[in-house]
Amino acid sequence: MLGAYCYAELGIAIMKSGGDYAYIHEAFGSVFAFLRLWTEALIVRPCSQAIVALTFSYYVMEPLFPDCEQPQIAVRLLAVVCIMVLTAVNAYDVNYATRVQDIFTIAKLAALVLIIITGIVQACRGQVMHFYGAWDGTSADAGSLSLAFFSGLFAYNGWNYLNCVIEELKDPEKNLPKAIAMSCLIVMSVYVLCNLAYFTVVSKEEMLAAQAVAVVFAQKVYGVMWWIVPVFVALSTFGGVNGILFTTARLFFVGARNGHMPRMMLMVQTKRMTPAPAVIFMGFTSLLYLVSTDMFALIDYVTFSNWLAITLSVVSLLWLRKKRPELHRPLNIPLIAPITFIVISSFLIIFSIYQAPTQTGFGCLIIASGIPIYLICAMPKRHPKPIERAINGLTVLVQKILICLPEEQKVKDME
Template sequence: MAENSDYKGVDTEAASGVAPEKNPQSDGSVSLKPKITLINGVTVIVGSIIGSGIFVSPKGVVEGAGSVGLSLIIWVLCGLFSMIGAYCYAELGVSITRSGADYAYIFEAFGPFCAFLRLWVECMIVRPCSQAIVALTFAYYVIEPLFPDCSQPDTAVRLLAVVCILILTAVNSFDVKWATRVQDVFTYAKVLALILIIITGFVQLGRGQLDNFQNLFEHTETDIGKISLSFYSGLFAYNGWNYLNFVIEELKNPYKNLPKAIWISIILVTVVYTLANIAYFTTVSRTEMVSGAAVAVMFSNRLYGVMWWIMPIFVSLSTFGGVNGILFTTSRLFYVGGREGHMPKILSMVQVQKMTPMPAVIFIGLLSLVYLTSSNMYALINYVSFVNWLAIGLSVVVLLFFRWKRPEMNRPIKVALVWPIIYVTVSVFLVILPLYASPVETGIGILIILSGVPVYVIFVYWQNKPTAVNNFVDKWTVLLQKTMMVIPEEKTK
């Protein structure tokens, strides 16, 4: 993954023929610029969280919980759990102001090997898999109006998901401002979709549609393993609350704006998710929700008459913005990994005219396409959840570790120790229980984590590689630099 650690790439002129100081967007350096405002930060988090989850996860939550009452409790608990995690990440984010979030925190606390395994898991499973899930949901809802009475053709769904990922890869490669504007617009669209669902739900409650709220806890699941899987589905819907930490170097005034953006976003999403699920149950029964994934379409079919198609359009807008948010933040993770020598150096380079991490953006876009070979979204969710919560739990352990080892560290935000302790304790259960409830998916997740060990030894730890290998890597790096007109990051002094 990493060639000789002192390799810096070719110079600007050789790679592209464009000197960075001639670039009107540059201040004399080639690096990522702080262009993200508080509003942009909120839309990055909300736009990343509200993707496919609220439209796909209700089925998984109800299936694992068994009853309407427990499923609603799980939605609230998942929001509170995410809020505790976000609170802990606020301290980490303003204490270690490096992009990469948990990768950077684990690197700082436990060294390069543990950090590499986190990056490997994120690279191989979490991010591309999550992006594939959201893109598939986008495609599923976009063509839903064309197939109202039958299932959508699988090939068409996958091809549309491919188009979605390719378009957003191009946008993120071209301009950071374009990417944040896409995020802003589609975040507003997805919030409007959920507000429409919530308002309709209140109207239904006013009409006395309370049948599904009778005997709230009837059929409640008693198998703790299945209940843990329902938490996985709920937490998947909240996934993305830590994404702003991945781009903190591009956030204006991070000490002030990071915690504000986190609190505004998590509270908003928790309230909206809970009310949306209450609205669903005014019209869709527990058994109907378990029988089909497209709960929002079922909801709109029964209530909006000839205008039922408006909901698939809103959902497709929502998920399109979700793909953009994942792509935007994930590319920065790979960018930081390349900068630290844990990924190919080409991924740490910046496009000299657009000031975007173009190689990293293209990399995550192409990797996501691999996961589109599977359209089983619930199996993908289980793959993602096990490794994701294992890594995020370890990141919160970093907070406790630094409290012990670095009590003098500057902490503009300092959380009470009870919160990281609660978060780590719950994370342990979320990691252990699926080993019993879903052994195949978690076993595959463990194997992929372990597969990172030989990769680390060969491509990172082994520094004295044969000259022929280094020359081969350097040759391809230079070729890619010239193709994309990218050079290593250069900070002003």
Template sequence: MIVRPCSQAIVALTFSYYVIEPLFPDCEQPAIPVTLLAVIAILVLTFVNCKDVKWATRVQDIFTYAKVLALLLIIITGFVQLGKGNLEYLQNSFQDTEMDVTKVSLAFYSGLFAYNGWNYLNFVIEELKDPVKNLPKAIWISIIMVTIIYVFANVAYFSTVSPVEIKSGAAVAVMFSKRLYGILWWIMPIFVSLSTFGGVNGILFTSSRLFFVGGREGHMPQIMSYVSLNNYTPMPAVLFMGILSLFYLVSSDMYALINYVSFVNWLAIGLSVISLLYFRYARPNMKRPIKVNLIWPILYTIGSIFLVILPIYAKPVETGIGCLIIASGIPVYLIFVTWKKKPAALQRFFDKSTEILQKLLMVVPEEKKLS
């Protein structure tokens, strides 16, 4: 309820910044239009994901191609500039670097946010063909490809944009294109807008499946596990994900949002990996269709500790708010999961609410869809 919707809000804001950039080329984008455009993007994609799974996957395919094309254009142009001898900014790219370890940990938040898509694959494993074979392969291929492309893109930026400008600008690709593409500079904001639009769709598509399974397993209201009678999509889960994302748009400060979401994210994932280590020790003979060498979860746990402990010291207010938000999940867990013998009046209220939502959304339990 924190990591995925907040991530979607961040990517939607990035989409808005790039769409609006050509309209305000010489000044800062106004906050209200940026937020409204992000709202529209989330609402449109929520409708698409509610309507048809094929629509959602086609949107993802098309906009992923746009993302890769934009990055390849940046890389090729940047390396041409480097070949011409424009190495000044690259040589001084680490000038004024700060060695404060707490600031380094917060810098990792912004950097690792760009690579956070690797774990989204796990949420659509039910819709993956031969997941035991294809899930590890997809993760390895995507991480290697994204790492190479992103590193090369950042090297390309330094051929034209100074480190100071990169740190101060929200739309670095626009600065880059204005200096190299002349009157065609607007191509880059369009490409990046398309790619971030696809990013919003990808987060919505994968994360709604997380709520869907949560409803199925009894960790969230049962209505979350229902599917559309006409479209066979997990409509309640998609709507919940979309609506929840809108709440995070009350702030247009992407870096503050990244700090919020990253602290919660790395704490949750770190605890999950620690659980993996515990089960590998306590239940060594448990069936494990996908198994990795222990060195990887150990290294990951060490990295997670670094990314959780130090920011508490560096940003105590933001991480404290993150802890309070996590703690708010305790009453939800107690009410919906552990409390089995609810009062009859409360149970009737839950049942009536589910019935009303069923009729309003035209959704049914997934068993009825399969029958």
């Protein structure tokens, strides 16, 4: 919540789509912004989308394999279908994409409310035995706590995504803080109550062993109608994939404006006005992550890289307060909020390096790999001619296939 309010101030002061990429670019310059975009393009967004798509597959297939392990090939193929369908929807029409988001968000809330109500009924009947000794056998050292926080925070991914599309938001000075406050409070309340509901039925051991905790919960309390919960959860994760895809395409689009991504990402489909090349690029990179067999390793890669950049974004708030006091700031949050957020986030990052050096080291390596790419491809007036010719040729090919034009040319044509 502290981080979300920091982003609310940043979003109103710097009304540029792109979220933390835009804020790092404004405060710390081109190099740091490019490295953020590099990790977003290579790790954070496509990896997050692959994980949510796999979760969708697990829940869809659970009713088909209730008493045996799901075939991994089938799970991954279904995740591929999920990503490809939503990529096509987002590339075809923005209105269709927003309708998908609205419908599946309702489905998500319906599933969670059903679980919460069931949990309240179970608690009223005295089913609270699993709350006793819930922490037995757990580790309390700082490294384990940091990784546990990262896993928990991964479930709340998306609290900073609205800033990625702020240029498309009506009256952002009024609606951005309101939307952040309402959405974060609702999500936090619903998620916590949902987890409490699980403990009224599912033991700690069952929860750790389950691929889909909601399915175990439903099988224990809903009898022959247990399948309704995995269906609802599958619908909600389908909407989650759509939301990541929708916002990420805009991030890549903004990166292309600053010359940090190939110019083809700046193209808009002439009839539908969608950033089709950016959407398709995001869908393709997400498919590559489905090769991985370890979802928890993916989460470690995502969370470390993501929170490193988020922390730097909130540092940029303090930097801009000092260096750019003239910025229009309708929302001016107390300094204790960003300072507290930076301290806690730094603790999580430092101790996660200590606890999981392999995963975090891999994340740092990918971030560092962006430096030579920046020097060769993104540094102003430094494009080698062979690379420039190759990029231009690919851009022309994409324009011909998708029938798209650069943003500024399309706007001029419409005028």
